[in-house]
Each structure stands twice: as structure tokens, then as C-alpha cells.
Amino acid sequence: MALETTLLAVDDLKATYIHAITALDGVGFHLARGEILALLGANGAGKTTTLKALSNLLPAERGQVVSGSIRFDGLDVLRTSPAALVRAGLVQVLEGRHCFRSLTVEENLVSGGLGRSGTRAEIAEDIEKIYAHFPRLKEKRRALSGLTSGGEQQMTAIGRALMSRPRLLVLDEPSMGLAPLIVQDIFRKLRHLNREEGLSILVAEQNSAVALKYADRAIILENGATVLTGDAQDLRGRDDIKSFYLGQRAVAPSIPAVVG
The missing domain is CATH 3.40.50.300 (P-loop containing nucleotide triphosphate hydrolases)
Incomplete structure (x- = not known):
């Protein structure tokens, strides 16, 4: 190669x-x-x-x-x-759908943006991109991650990783x-x-x-x-x-x- x-x-x-x-x-x-x-x-x-x-x-x-x-x-x-x-x-999504279970879906996504020191405007823009990729997360944006389905938790974990660009x-x-x-x-x-x-x-x-x-x-x-x-x-x-x-x-x- x-x-x-x-x-x-x-x-x-x-x-x-x-x-x-x-x-x-x-x-x-x-x-x-x-x-x-x-x-x-x-x-x-x-x-x-x-x-x-x-x-x-x-x-x-x-x-x-x-x-x-x-x-x-x-x-x-x-x-x-x-x-x-x-x-x-180099961003990893660990085995086991790791989410902050006591935070909402959107708060989990925000945490991914904060990890790379994104500005408020950048984080808001990136969240909308995540919702475009995973519309189900937009529907569940205010739900506690720990109360969502396994598939939604995996999408949240991937979305949070994508927030790190x-x-x-x-x-x-x-x-x-x-x-x-x-x-x-x-x-x-x-x-x-x-x-x-x-x-x-x-x-x-x-x-x-x-x-x-x-x-x-x-x-x-x-x-x-x-x-x-x-x-x-x-x-x-x-x-x-x-x-x-x-x-x-x-x-x-x-x-x-x-x-x-």
C-alpha cells in the first residue's frame, strides 16, 4: 500500500x-x-x-x-x-454501547463536542448533522439515554464519537x-x-x-x-x-x- x-x-x-x-x-x-x-x-x-x-x-x-x-x-x-x-x-466507540445513562441523548452528543473543545455554534451545527444521519435520535433528543433502546444507545454512542469530528x-x-x-x-x-x-x-x-x-x-x-x-x-x-x-x-x- x-x-x-x-x-x-x-x-x-x-x-x-x-x-x-x-x-x-x-x-x-x-x-x-x-x-x-x-x-x-x-x-x-x-x-x-x-x-x-x-x-x-x-x-x-x-x-x-x-x-x-x-x-x-x-x-x-x-x-x-x-x-x-x-x-x-482517532476516535473509538467501545464495546457495550457506552453512554452517559443519566444524561439525555442530546446531552450525550454535546459531551462529544466538548471533548474536542468545539464552540457553541460548531456543536449546534454538528448535532444537526448527527440528527440528519440518525433521525431517531432527534425524536429521542430529550429522553434519558439509559431509558432508550439498545439500538438507540448504539446510535447515541456513534453520534457522540462523530461529534469529535x-x-x-x-x-x-x-x-x-x-x-x-x-x-x-x-x-x-x-x-x-x-x-x-x-x-x-x-x-x-x-x-x-x-x-x-x-x-x-x-x-x-x-x-x-x-x-x-x-x-x-x-x-x-x-x-x-x-x-x-x-x-x-x-x-x-x-x-x-x-x-x-
Whole structure:
């Protein structure tokens, strides 16, 4: 990949927890500007640890990168604070639909704008853009986030991240626990942001079907290491990928017990 097109470069990343438990052992990939890249793998493959390393959040969980490098638009991520990374444009939506549950939907969005020190006028303008992307949030603007549906909470979390005006949006399992129609709607919105506004997106998912449908390329992790990378549409049709790397093994038919 040409150097000038690379926005994020992860090279031979190795990480542990409490200096003893190996979590990553050779993760490497590049993400181009304006690309949607899916990070796939079964539960425990290392997806969440990789994303936390990208935002330099591992030290907060007794984790550490022991070797390798991460560069975001030339910035050394491992030497940059999480807050500075957000200001530089690397913004993450953590797993679990993190919202300020006691704040309204709109107050959650405002908090995203305050995080980048936006002016009152800029925040108001950006909120209207979020409502244009997610009309449901405008309907729920005065509702407490903790009382909204799972899909609305995920939209709020994504909207709050967009208020930071990211250049790279990183999402961890955005489909988790949501109905299929809601998942499709969220991914369509993400692709629209990518195609219309040039937003680069990295999404970690266990739901390989939806991720490969909307991504440009995909990286597959297994046991904390990169095992395969390729065009998303090519990988989408490969049964071996579903079977061996995404935890979707075929289940043999059960044999009824013989009673006698």
C-alpha cells in the first residue's frame, strides 16, 4: 500500500496483560484513507485488545504492548495519550454501547463536542448533522439515554464519537445484542459516512456476514495474530473462512439415542 495513502499502520504488534498473559502475538495491518476495514475473528481472537492498543488504552487495564508499532497518520500512538489521539482524529466507540445513562441523548452528543473543545455554534451545527444521519435520535433528543433502546444507545454512542469530528472511527462489536434490521441500518449509515464524507472506519466484528457486506477489506485474527487479509467480497464467499476463523463451524446432525 502506498505510504501516502496509509492512515493507520500496525506492525508486528505483541501485547500482554499483567506482563504474563499473551494477548497479541504478531498483529499487523494497514488501513488506507477513506477505507472501511473489518477486523474479524472468533471470540478471544484478540480484536478488542487490538482496538484498545490503537487508542493506547491497554495500560488502564493492566495491559502493555511489548513490541511492535502503531502509527496514526505518522503519529506514534504508543507515545501519545488517549485524549491527544482523540484530538488528532482517532476516535473509538467501545464495546457495550457506552453512554452517559443519566444524561439525555442530546446531552450525550454535546459531551462529544466538548471533548474536542468545539464552540457553541460548531456543536449546534454538528448535532444537526448527527440528527440528519440518525433521525431517531432527534425524536429521542430529550429522553434519558439509559431509558432508550439498545439500538438507540448504539446510535447515541456513534453520534457522540462523530461529534469529535474523527478522521478514523474505530468501532468494537457495534452489532452486539441488536436486532438484524437495526444492525443493517447502522452499517448502512456508516457506509454513507464513508462514501459521502470520506470517513475512514475500522470495525471489529464477530458478525462476519454484515461486516464483509459493508467493508472494503478484512483482516482475520486467530489466537492474537493476523492470519489472513484480503478483499471483503472475496472473503465473504469462502466457506473455509467461516469454518476455521470465524467460529461458524458446521454442526453435525445429532444421532438419536437407541432405547432398548
